[in-house]
Amino acid sequence: MPSKYLPLARVLNALPQVIGWVADSKLDESWMLSWQIRPAEPYSTVFDAGPHRDGWATSEWLVWLLRDYERSGYAMHHYMASPPPFLNEPGESLSFVVTFPKHSDEKIVDPNALAAWVKTTWDKTGYATITWPEEEHS
Secondary structure, eight states: OOGGGHHHHHHHHHSTTEEEEEEEOSSSSEEEEEEEEOBSSTTSOHHHHOBOHHHHHHHHHHHHHHHHHHHTTBOOEEEEEOOOGGGSOTTSOOEEEEEEESSOSSBOOOHHHHHHHHHHHHHHHOSSOOOOOOOOOO
């Protein structure tokens, strides 16, 4: 993962019961963030235990936040994805995905600004207190 995405990835992974990643797209001039909901029980699978309720609530919150960001004129495209079942364990392949073009007529999303917006907005509207990861300065 390029270092420019690390702050956003750390913030995403600090949210309750989701696991996420941020990367450049290999298909076009864009970058993406994606997350999955963790299983409801430790050392289990979503298929066996179901999705964690906090992960479900976090996903709902993230979809709201990102849709609001998009409505304010930022260029992005969001969708859910799941590879064919024979490539994954049942219940383990659903991902929420948001792609951000690096060039657009609309406002371009800066990953660090998005990370700051997630933290600020969660602190005002989120359902749990989070100790955010320390920012690294080079």
